[in-house]
Amino acid sequence: MTRITTALTTTVAGLAAIALAGYAGYAYAQQQGTHASAYSYATKGLVEFQDAGEHWKLLLDASNLGGKELDMAELTLPAGEVVASHHHGAVEIFYVLSGTLGHEVNGEMHMLTPGMVGVVRPEDAVRHLVPKEGAVRMLVIWAPSGEAQKFFGRAKTTPVAQ
Numbered sequence: 001m002t003r004i005t006t007a008l009t010t011t012v013a014g015l016a017a018i019a020l021a022g023y024a025g026y027a028y029a030q031q032q033g034t035h036a037s038a039y040s041y042a043t044k045g046l047v048e049f050q051d052a053g054e055h056w057k058l059l060l061d062a063s064n065l066g067g068k069e070l071d072m073a074e075l076t077l078p079a080g081e082v083v084a085s086h087h088h089g090a091v092e093i094f095y096v097l098s099g100t101l102g103h104e105v106n107g108e109m110h111m112l113t114p115g116m117v118g119v120v121r122p123e124d125a126v127r128h129l130v131p132k133e134g135a136v137r138m139l140v141i142w143a144p145s146g147e148a149q150k151f152f153g154r155a156k157t158t159p160v161a162q
Helices: 002-032 148-152
Strands: 047-051 054-060 071-077 082-086 091-098 101-105 108-112 117-120 126-129 136-143
Touching: 054 148, 071 148, 091 101, 101 117, 108 117
Parallel strands: none
Antiparallel strands: 047 054, 054 071, 071 136, 082 126, 091 117, 091 136, 101 108, 101 126
């Protein structure tokens, strides 16, 4: 029961943070009397790339969000993938769409399954492990923006057809 309550609390907190970040950007633009000309009300994404079995699709960044509140990507990691321990310069939120993600934060392992959320703060060390049974597909959100550039900035990307 405690795990369910913790997962639910984390989910609600993560979604609230996303909503507040989006509203903050909107409120700031309204206060300035401007609206970013590149803002998209709906999108299939911006660019995507595949690297060693990983499939990345950038959905939102400052170019189509109209502000620097967050970046959002869809990520598929292949079965058996192990991503070494690392840190991020922003809060990183995972929402598992399909499959299972071994989500190790500061040495504590959590198995995230569809519908679960994992949260990593900049001071946390995180490592990802995908079971050999199958790939995992997830939504990744970084707040504030800038983290996606680390992945998409160095890769040969393909624009997403709208």
